[in-house]
Amino acid sequence: MGKKIERLQQMIAKALEKHDADSLVVMSPENVFYTSEIFILSHRWIPQRLVLVVFHQQAPPTHIICNIQEGFVRSEEGWIKDIRVYVEFVTSPIQMLADVLKEKGLANHKVLIEKTHLNTAYYEELCRTLPNCAFEDCTPIMDRIKQQKTDEEVLLLQENARIIERALLETYQVTKPGDSERDVAATAISNLAALGYDTVDILTLCSGKTIFTNTKPGDHRLQEGDMLRIDMIGTRRGYRGDLFRQAVLGEPNPAQFNAYQRYFDALNSILEKTVVGARPCDLYETCKREFKSVQLEMDLPHIGHGIGAGLHEHPSISPLDKKPIIANMVFNIEPIGVDPMVGGFGQELTVHVTEDGPKVLSDYMDISNLYIIGS
Amino acid sequence: MGKKIERLQQMIAKALEKHDADSLVVMSPENVFYTSEIFILSHRWIPQRLVLVVFHQQAPPTHIICNIQEGFVRSEEGWIKDIRVYVEFVTSPIQMLADVLKEKGLANHKVLIEKTHLNTAYYEELCRTLPNCAFEDCTPIMDRIKQQKTDEEVLLLQENARIIERALLETYQVTKPGDSERDVAATAISNLAALGYDTVDILTLCSGKTIFTNTKPGDHRLQEGDMLRIDMIGTRRGYRGDLFRQAVLGEPNPAQFNAYQRYFDALNSILEKTVVGARPCDLYETCKREFKSVQLEMDLPHIGHGIGAGLHEHPSISPLDKKPIIANMVFNIEPIGVDPMVGGFGQELTVHVTEDGPKVLSDYMDISNLYIIGS
Numbered sequence: 001m002g003k004k005i006e007r008l009q010q011m012i013a014k015a016l017e018k019h020d021a022d023s024l025v026v027m028s029p030e031n032v033f034y035t036s037e038i039f040i041l042s043h044r045w046i047p048q049r050l051v052l053v054v055f056h057q058q059a060p061p062t063h064i065i066c067n068i069q070e071g072f073v074r075s076e077e078g079w080i081k082d083i084r085v086y087v088e089f090v091t092s093p094i095q096m097l098a099d100v101l102k103e104k105g106l107a108n109h110k111v112l113i114e115k116t117h118l119n120t121a122y123y124e125e126l127c128r129t130l131p132n133c134a135f136e137d138c139t140p141i142m143d144r145i146k147q148q149k150t151d152e153e154v155l156l157l158q159e160n161a162r163i164i165e166r167a168l169l170e171t172y173q174v175t176k177p178g179d180s181e182r183d184v185a186a187t188a189i190s191n192l193a194a195l196g197y198d199t200v201d202i203l204t205l206c207s208g209k210t211i212f213t214n215t216k217p218g219d220h221r222l223q224e225g226d227m228l229r230i231d232m233i234g235t236r237r238g239y240r241g242d243l244f245r246q247a248v249l250g251e252p253n254p255a256q257f258n259a260y261q262r263y264f265d266a267l268n269s270i271l272e273k274t275v276v277g278a279r280p281c282d283l284y285e286t287c288k289r290e291f292k293s294v295q296l297e298m299d300l301p302h303i304g305h306g307i308g309a310g311l312h313e314h315p316s317i318s319p320l321d322k323k324p325i326i327a328n329m330v331f332n333i334e335p336i337g338v339d340p341m342v343g344g345f346g347q348e349l350t351v352h353v354t355e356d357g358p359k360v361l362s363d364y365m366d367i368s369n370l371y372i373i374g375s
Numbered sequence: 376m377g378k379k380i381e382r383l384q385q386m387i388a389k390a391l392e393k394h395d396a397d398s399l400v401v402m403s404p405e406n407v408f409y410t411s412e413i414f415i416l417s418h419r420w421i422p423q424r425l426v427l428v429v430f431h432q433q434a435p436p437t438h439i440i441c442n443i444q445e446g447f448v449r450s451e452e453g454w455i456k457d458i459r460v461y462v463e464f465v466t467s468p469i470q471m472l473a474d475v476l477k478e479k480g481l482a483n484h485k486v487l488i489e490k491t492h493l494n495t496a497y498y499e500e501l502c503r504t505l506p507n508c509a510f511e512d513c514t515p516i517m518d519r520i521k522q523q524k525t526d527e528e529v530l531l532l533q534e535n536a537r538i539i540e541r542a543l544l545e546t547y548q549v550t551k552p553g554d555s556e557r558d559v560a561a562t563a564i565s566n567l568a569a570l571g572y573d574t575v576d577i578l579t580l581c582s583g584k585t586i587f588t589n590t591k592p593g594d595h596r597l598q599e600g601d602m603l604r605i606d607m608i609g610t611r612r613g614y615r616g617d618l619f620r621q622a623v624l625g626e627p628n629p630a631q632f633n634a635y636q637r638y639f640d641a642l643n644s645i646l647e648k649t650v651v652g653a654r655p656c657d658l659y660e661t662c663k664r665e666f667k668s669v670q671l672e673m674d675l676p677h678i679g680h681g682i683g684a685g686l687h688e689h690p691s692i693s694p695l696d697k698k699p700i701i702a703n704m705v706f707n708i709e710p711i712g713v714d715p716m717v718g719g720f721g722q723e724l725t726v727h728v729t730e731d732g733p734k735v736l737s738d739y740m741d742i743s744n745l746y747i748i749g750s
Contacts, residue, residue, distance in 0.1 A: 041577045042589060044419065045608065045686050048491065067676060071587035088676035089695040115495040116423065121512055123495040137496055182571075189568035193575065194561050198591070200568065200575050202416045212446035214417060216573070233420065301442060301463035311420050320464040 004150045005079055008035060012055045015141045021110040023101055024055040024138050028117040030310035031142050036063055038078045039238040041199075050093035050122070053080065056104045064096055094122050098129040106130075112138035147306055147314040148328045153239070154352050157307060157330050158361040160197075160241030161350040164232050165364035167191035168245045175373050177224050177249055181205050181217035188230055197234040197241070201311075204231045209343030210246065213300070213336060224250040227343055228373065233311060240311050242332060243348045243362055247371040255342045260370040262294035263337045263345035270303075270333060274351055274358040280304075280321035287317075287335050296337030296345070303335040307350060329353045330361070345370075379525045380454055383410060387430045390516045396485040398476055399430040399513050403492035405685035406517050410436070413453045414613040415444055416574075425468035425497070428455065431479045439471055469497050473504040481505075487513035522681055522689040523703045528614070529727050532682060532705050533736040535572075535616030536725040539607050540739035542566035543620045550748050552599050552624055556580050556592035563605055572609040572616070576686075579606045584718030585621065588675070588711060599625040602718050603748065608686060615686050617707060618723045618737055622746040630717045635745040637669035638712045638720035645678075645708060649726055649733040655679075655696035662692075662710050671712030671720070678710040682725060704728045705736070720745075 012024055026035055027050055029043040035053045043051050052064040063080045065073050067087050074083065086096045101111060111130075115123075115137035126135070149157065171188040189200045205217040210227040222228065231244035248256055269290045273283060284303055291298040306313030307330060315321050315331060330353075336346035350362040365371070387399055401410055402425055404418040410428045418426050427439040438455040440448050442462050449458065461471045476486065486505075490498075490512035501510070524532065546563040564575045580592040585602040597603065606619035623631055644665045648658060659678055666673040681688030682705060690696050690706060705728075711721035725737040740746070 039591070040589070041579055041591060045576055048687075067674075069589050072590045075587070075590070089691070089693045090676065115499070116497075118495045120490040120493045120495055120498040120510075121514070122491075123498070124490070135495075139496070185573075186569050186571065189572075189575065190565040193564035193568060196557075196561065197564075198560075199577065200564070201420055202574065204416055212450070214415070214444050215447045215450070216414070216416060299442075301465065312423075316464070318464045 004153065005037070007150075008145060009055075011145045012141070013057070015112070015138075016055070016057050019110065019112060019136065020108055021112045021136070022057050022106055022108050023104065024112040024141070025052055025097065026114050026138070026142060027052045028114055031114060031117075033238045034142075034146060034309040035061070036078055036080050037238075038073055038076045040065075040069055040073070047119070049088060052093065052097055054097065054100055059104050062100050064093060064100065066093070092125065094125045094129060098126065101130065101133070106133065110134045110136065112136050112141065114138055114142070143314040146308055146310070148326060149308060149330045149352075153308060154328070154330060154361070156237060156239050157241075157350060158352075160236050160239055161243060161362035162364040163195045163197065163236065164192065164234070164241045164243045165245065165362055167195050168230055168232065168243070169365050169371075171230065172228070172245070172247045172371055172373050175222065175228070175249075177374070178221055180219055180221050181207055182219065184222070184228070184230070185217035188232060192232060192234055197236045200232070200234045201240075202231070202233040205229070206344075210346075211338055211344040222249055225253065227256070229344075229346055231348070238309055240307050240309070242307060242311060243350065244334065244346055245348075245365060245367070245371065246346055247373050249373045251372060251375075252370050255339075256370065259296070259339040259342040260345055263296060264347075264368065266290040266294050266296065266337060267333075267335065267347060267349075270335065271349065271351070271358055271360070274333065274353060275325070276327050276353060276355060277324050279324050280315040280317045281319050283317050284319055291335070291337045294337075296339055298335060298337055300336060304331050304333040306331040325353055327353060327355050379528065380412070382525075383520060384430075386520045387516075388432070390487070390513075391430070391432050394485065394487060394511065395483055396487045396511070397432050397481055397483050398479065399487040399516070400427055400472065401489050401513065401517060402427045403489055406489060406492075408613045409517075409521060409684045411438055411453055411455050412613075413448055413451045415440075415448070422494070424463060427468065427472055429472065429475055434479050437475050439468060439475065441468070467500065469500045469504060473501065476505065476508070481508065485509045485511065487511050487516065489513055489517070518689040521683055521685070523701060524683065524705045524727075525703075528683060529703070529705060529736070531612060531614050532616075532725060533727075535611050535614055536618060536737035537739040538570045538572065538611065539567065539609070539616045539618045540620065540737055542570050543605055543607065543618070544740050544746075546605065547603070547620070547622045547746055547748050550597065550603070550624075552749070553596055555594055555596050556582055557594065559597070559603070560592035560605070563607060567607060567609055572611045575607070575609045577606070577608040580604070581719075585721070586713055586719040597624055600628065602631065604719070604721055606723070613684055615682050615684070617682055617686060618725065619709065619721055620723075620740060620742070620746065621721055622748050624748045626747060626750075627745050630714075631745065634671070634714040634717040635720055638671060639722075639743065641665040641669050641671065641712060642708075642710065642722060642724075645710065646724065646726070646733055646735070649708065649728060650700070651702050651728060651730060652699050654699050655690040655692045656694050658692050659694055666710070666712045669712075671714055673710060673712055675711060679706050679708040681706040700728055702728060702730050
């Protein structure tokens with residue numbers, strides 16, 4: 001991804017100049033992977049073991065890692081050549097960061113750092129170690145850089161989306177009445193792993209009237225007439241995939257059939273408006289309006305989110321995000337519409353916004369009709 | 376787990392009294408699950424969407440959640456009945472926390488909060504919102520509470536350990552020369568999911584001389600004579616499992632056979648010393664000494680860690696941890712010894728320290744000999 005890194009370096013250099021800062025420091029798993037292109041599997045899971053990438057105004061960037069990761073990181077031969085290694089429980093990673101910042105000169109005494117990730121204990125240590133530095137949040141800068149995807153990133157996100165759909169489709173194909181929610185979940189996770197995902201991060205499953213979101217698979221055994229919605233999130237080659245698909249056990253009854261068609265029409269109306277220049281907050285309002293017009297309720301605080309190395313990137317398809325959509329954003333649209341009598345309906349789309357309009361990357365499964373389990 | 380919660384409440388009440396504080400606030404996925412007993416799958420993955428549990432000196436605890444989680448959390452019918460719901464992108468979770476703290480009275484103006492998790496941006500918002508409060512870190516308090524496990528927790532950790540071993544054993548049973556590292560990893564992940572894990576959090580795999588740690592599966596195709604070590608970490612019922620197992624493709628050569636026997640003897644010597652009253656730092660030194668005496672190199676910064684709802688809990692089997700081991704700690708011992716000519720050898724044990732000595736919970740797979748793939 002040479003083009004991505006070239007653009008990244010240019011944009012960070014501009015940001016440092018604009019903010020009159022010496023350095024920019026990232027430390028979240030998403031941003032460390034995005035900038036270094038090296039995915040450290042344990043990064044998220046052992047948060048005290050910091051991994052940092054430091055960009056300087058006048059020097060090439062520095063990668064600060066723990067000695068446990070050294071063999072792997074060096075074998076990856078990443079583009080960042082200045083690698084500094086601290087020994088866990090011996091040297092504090094914050095002390096090492098301070099040393100690197102001092103070494104590179106702190107002319108302006110201003111450092112842009114990920115305040116939405118750096119924890120308070122480490123921040124207090126950093127302030128004690130560098131009492132004359134000013135620290136400002138670099139999260140908005142990184143969000144802005146990451147929100148536009150390169151061709152390679154779009155391709156990877158498309159592959160990731162299609163693989164989740166395939167894993168779900170192959171799960172629904174073998175699901176039958178009497179299976180427990182847990183059984184079905186295990187099949188879906190196995191499928192995703194077998195199809196090439198490196199980790200399976202979240203699976204939520206809702207059955208019956210599928211009104212709730214964020215629910216865990218339980219002991220309920222599926223019955224004819226139940227609806228089923230599985231949401232799977234995983235990581236492949238450092239990038240996320242995140243999709244849910246709606247299904248029904250056996251032929252849908254007329255009310256289910258009708259509600260799904262209304263849902264699908266509303267979803268398409270939102271999709272049509274997903275174009276360069278539209279504002280995410282307006283898409284959110286469109287969703288509310290369209291759902292109302294087809295007699296579906298909607299009370300989610302957002303109906304979508306950018307996706308990339310991070311799970312919830314910019315833009316946020318919510319009332320809060322008022323910045324117009326630009327070309328080469330990739331984001332998920334995931335409204336859930338509830339008919340109080342029939343149930344909740346939802347499909348998640350991964351959409352690449354191009355100058356020529358929205359392109360649905362998640363196109364492996366035909367969702368124009370409600371998928372019928374057992375058909 | 377009624378007993379666990381009863382003990383938790385007593386210990387938090389004591390801590391509040393000792394520190395002369397009004398409230399204790401946890402927000403990390405591990406501590407929110409540990410205290411509330413409700414596992415919110417997306418908690419770790421959407422870190423800006425705070426979930427908090429607040430303990431008060433004079434009132435029952437409060438659970439602060441996002442409205443997206445409300446349906447699920449209420450359906451779980453947890454023991455914390457005071458549930459407060461904020462609407463994402465509308466109400467700040469920090470504002471809601473401040474409101475709850477104010478409502479309960481802030482007589483002492485001191486709040487114990489997880490500074491090793493709370494991010495700097497939220498902390499700055501909290502300080503602005505409650506300018507007269509003092510915030511102290513509650514991480515050591517929570518670490519101390521969690522490090523001793525109840526019988527139910529020990530049982531769950533044993534199940535989790537045995538399931539990982541079984542998933543790895545069943546992977547090694549079907550592995551053959553010519554398989555790529557990626558193929559083998561996919562099988563292991565599928566097995567773990569099929570055997571009941573809710574998520575598969577990390578898989579690292581090392582083949583050949585298996586010297587490195589924290590390496591990702593790659594394109595290398597396994598050959599007769601290669602060694603193989605897979606480390607799998609996942610979550611089941613809110614608790615972690617984390618184990619690696621060492622294997623070799625085909626009959627080990629005499630040098631491999633010999634080095635493994637030396638490794639295994641050293642491992643047993645460490646295990647024998649894993650008793651109530653021993654200090655983790657001394658176990659670490661024992662490991663270094665034992666490995667030296669059998670001509671194996673060891674340069675890891677730690678050789679083990681507590682395990683529970685969190686992946687790396689207390690104690691840390693490292694030079695830093697000088698507090699004696701107490702009964703009912705459960706931790707992993709995972710030294711890797713390297714013979715520079717032959718390769719790296721490692722097995723990970725989950726150990727329950729009882730008054731009668733160490734009990735190895737991870738006992739599904741016989742590790743007294745190096746597992747031979749293809750035997």
